[in-house]
Amino acid sequence: MFSLNIEFFGYFAAILTTAAFLPQLIKTIKTKSAEDVSLTTLIMFLAGVFSWIIYGYKISSLPIMTANILTFLLNFLILISKIIYSKK
Amino acid sequence: MFSLNIEFFGYFAAILTTAAFLPQLIKTIKTKSAEDVSLTTLIMFLAGVFSWIIYGYKISSLPIMTANILTFLLNFLILISKIIYSKK
Numbered sequence: 353m354f355s356l357n358i359e360f361f362g363y364f365a366a367i368l369t370t371a372a373f374l375p376q377l378i379k380t381i382k383t384k385s386a387e388d389v390s391l392t393t394l395i396m397f398l399a400g401v402f403s404w405i406i407y408g409y410k411i412s413s414l415p416i417m418t419a420n421i422l423t424f425l426l427n428f429l430i431l432i433s434k435i436i437y438s439k440k
Numbered sequence: 441m442f443s444l445n446i447e448f449f450g451y452f453a454a455i456l457t458t459a460a461f462l463p464q465l466i467k468t469i470k471t472k473s474a475e476d477v478s479l480t481t482l483i484m485f486l487a488g489v490f491s492w493i494i495y496g497y498k499i500s501s502l503p504i505m506t507a508n509i510l511t512f513l514l515n516f517l518i519l520i521s522k523i524i525y526s527k528k
Binding site (some may be wrong): 357358362364365366367368369370371372373374375376378379380385386388389390392393394396397399400401402403404406407410411419426 | 464501
């Protein structure tokens with residue numbers, strides 16, 4: 353029962369910190385602007401999330417790999433959107 | 441040796457995904473604007489990171505707790521900055 357509670361917090365945390373970037377992507381596409389979003393933050397975060405994917409692979413953790421692959425994809429799309437809209 | 445490599449990726453990932461938010465905070469304070477930063481993303485991310493802190497506490501993982509407390513503080517300051525500057 354207690355270990356179920358622990359797992360719950362882990363999965364809840366993973367879902368929230370992954371899904372959190374969807375509203376940012378939607379906002380960026382809607383407003384066609386991500387000027388206030390730091391490019392350095394995006395690049396550092398993507399490098400960090402990529403390291404989490406490698407770490408998840410090395411320790412054979414599917415939840416770590418899945419959550420970080422999704423987080424990577426969402427933030428990569430935010431980065432691409434920022435670059436596209438900053439050229440206008 | 442191999443396990444050292446694994447730990448390296450874990451710590452490298454944790455440092456990057458934590459420190460990544462410092463440039464966003466500096467940019468927001470410098471430009472006095474975070475209009476393009478999604479409020480929903482910040483709130484969801486803070487809730488997720490808070491859950492990671494609880495998870496880290498429950499599994500007695502100091503690295504998870506430390507990294508997420510710092511990530512929480514940085515993102516909380518970004519949220520406060522966004523709210524302050526949006527009122528102007």
